[in-house]
Amino acid sequence: MTKTAAIIGGGVIGGGWAARFVLNGWNVRVFDPDPEAERKIAEVMGNARRSLPGLTDVALPDEGVISFHGSIQEAVQGASWIQESVPERLDIKHKTFGAIQQACDPEAVIGSSTSGFKPSQLQEGMARPDQIMVAHPFNPVYLLPLVELVPGEGNEGPLVEKAKSILASLGMYALHLKKEIDAHVADRFLEAVWREALWLVKDGIATTEEIDNAIRYGFGIRWAQMGLFETYRVAGGEAGMKHFMAQFGPCLQWPWTKLMDVPEFTDELVDMIAGQSDAQSGHHSIRQLERIRDTNLVTMMRGLKAQDWGAGALLNAQEKVMRAGTEMGAQAAAIAADRPVLTAHRTVPLDWTDYNGHMTESRYLHAFADATDRFMEIIGCDAAYISSGGSYFTAETHIRHLDEVHAGAIITITTRVIEGAGKKMHLWHEMREGDHVLATGEHFLLHVSLDTRKPSAPSPAIEAALVRFAAGHAALPKPDGLGRAIGAPR
Secondary structure, rough: OEEEEEEEOOOOHHHHHHHHHOOOOEEEEEEEEOOOHHHHHHHHHHHHHHHHHOOOOOOOOOOOOOEEEEOOHHHHHOEEEEEEEEOHHHHHHHHHHHHHHOOOOOEEEEEOOOOOOOOOHHHOOOOOOOHEEEOOOOOOOOOOOOEEEEEOOOOOOHHHHHHHHHHHHHOOOOEOOOOOOOOOHHHHHHHHHHHHHHHHHOOOOOOHHHHHHHHHHHHHHHHHHHHHHHHHHHHHHHHHHHHHHHHHHHHHHHHOOOOOOOOOOOHHHHHHHHHHHHHHOOOOHHHHHHHHHHHHHHHHHHHHHHHOHHHHHHHHHHHHHHHOOOHHHHHHHHHHOOOHHHHHHHEOOOEEEOOEEEEEEEHHHHHHHHHHHHHHHOOOOOOOHHHHOOEEEEEEEEEOOOOOOOOEEEEEEEEEEEEEEEOOEEEHHHHEEOOOOEEEEEEEEEEEEOOOOEEEEOOOOHHHHHHHHHHHHOOOOOOOOOOOOOOOOO
């Protein structure tokens, strides 16, 4: 059943929330009095459609429907998640929450995108205070997984667990804070770095570009995958965290920072920072910068995904949920053997394209290799079996590139067993976008003992599953291009 979310306030953050929900199959109802809200959210949606699907190796659900409404009361009808993203003024937020609670389901989660207010401040005077909690995301909401979830002290209950479950289903990570504090956790770090940066610019020590380079070429990359404390643990070497703290702890007494002071925001300082920022990146439009940012984030997060680490581990967990109950998550016994087997259903990510603007040659092999791995998993040659000492090695591959494939294309790969008995497994893959064949892959594999590194017989269960598919697929018409030699006429 399609789920429904309501977005109250459709700015950068509200639009990002809308995109995250819609692209994960939710219907979204939006209220924003701004006459440009629909255009602005459409632009955010465009960026999200370009980037988010490429994070996972499983196609996202069919998009939900986004609709715009003339009142808060109308927008929240039927919503199980309501996200407030109005301006950071407590009076406006109280008025908004009052209107929401007059019309919404009492069991709906009401999250606030507030960067600074504590939940107790948001809940003051509300009819159902426990229903309101901080759900503070990070821009772009449709890509970055962190949400600071702060229900307020003593307000734990079923709605909090519901909120955590919904966020996880969206591929997000709920940092559940048990104690409230101004600006929560992450923004307090950002504020500390921001204060120090302002002083460095004001005192003429570094420009905005130099400061950004110090972050993105150095500790920013470390933080992206390991955070602060784990980074410093590694910096302590074999002696660990205690050694690091003993070595660098005295530095905390040295005059290295001005964190407690903030330079006065004079017109001169504002003009200096704005001018340096314009010189640094003013040749790009904001939309261009957003696309550059999104492409970089997708590439980094997919790298972490391959290592099952940090934000990448969240993506792998989301894929596991998306596969559950579908053919992409089924084993051999539950899959019909009288038709090709679905082994991939995914979006082509941004980092799979080359200088010609289409999917690079190596990624065709990547996609077909993933399809082979999935078929191996289906017949029982999974991680547990491989760890026991057996696997299939590819001995020969032939790929035909029949048409261009572009980033954002939703591709499927189906697999047929041409030969499957004993040590041999001969597979035929077809890659499609819709009904259009884009490429084919012919692969011959041998079962190998990982102890001897020589061909060996698979387990009886694997061979039985393989033989079953081979027999079923033998009745299908011969694939066009099977056994084709390189350079043969088409």
